Amino acid sequence: MITDINTTFKIGNLKLKYRTVPAPMAGLTDIAFRKLLDDIGYIGYMVSEMISAEGLIRRNERTFEMLRLSDFKTPQFIQLFGYNTDSIEKAVKIISNETAFDGIDFNMGCPARKIVKKGAGSALLQDLDKVKDIVHKIKNATHLPVTIKVRLGFGLIDIFNIIQVIKDAGADAIAVHFRLRSTPYSIPADWDYAKQIKDKTDTILIGNGDIANYQTALERLKLVDAVMIGRGAISNPLIFSEIAQKKDNSELKEELFLKLIDLIEHYYIEDLKLPKLKPFIKYLISERPDAKPLRLKLYKAGNIREARLIYLDNM
């Protein structure tokens, strides 16, 4: 087990400088937000929003747009989801042969009804033969490192069997969100499983759930190989430099919203700019004392330029 915060770790043959990972989040960890994080740095690797294997093999335009990469200095993983093993295998080959992604993460944790209904996301955790088949096929279809993101189980805790199957099928690391599919966010993630998993298995374990500040991250890093941070990273993208205990860049905090607007302006066509910004409004200004009234003002913006002016007026 690694104990030093600043040690490197490996996923497959990929050596990572930091033991921190922003969690994949649909509608949030797009190219613009990942670029914002990349500029801040101190991150081991990043994961895209979840991308449909079916959409990818049909070469759906919207899906392909999510494959865009930039001149990132942090390794970039793509997160795929799906049910059909052949489609997943084909999608993995497209990623490996036609893109510059550094790794593949597969989603076995999504609790959303529309995904679960199709047998994908966390629904897969109910069928470990299927899990084994998918991981095996992904590994055989790519030279890239492969990680799998799971929850503790679907309806009941089954994490030890889940990990064993995924590991035996060849995955290079496993990210565990320490909740069941059915556990709401109001119930804390159960980090007791982190130690039990590390004691019982030699998995490269990436722990996820409820890390809202760097102090908690440093505590959690004693238990796992890397920490994966979702909502905490959207609310405070500087959490990664805080964890690395690098220079205080709190003066940057106020500017992050404007930087994100710049990046969205750069990467998206006009019609998509405001819709892309909107999901961040809830999080990115949440630590400000005037978060609520500012949020209401920002939600009323008619376009992204108006949103920028409203923010500037309130700086």
Ligand SMILES: Cc1cc2nc3c(=O)[nH]c(=O)nc-3n(C[C@H](O)[C@H](O)[C@H](O)COP(=O)(O)O)c2cc1C
């Ligand atoms: C808005 C939102 C979107 C999410 N989208 C994804 C996703 O696309 N893929 C995935 O594996 N997890 C997704 N998650 C789950 C997160 O990756 C993470 O497991 C969860 O938020 C717990 O971590 P946190 O407490 O640090 O936020 C999403 C979570 C949120 C809040």
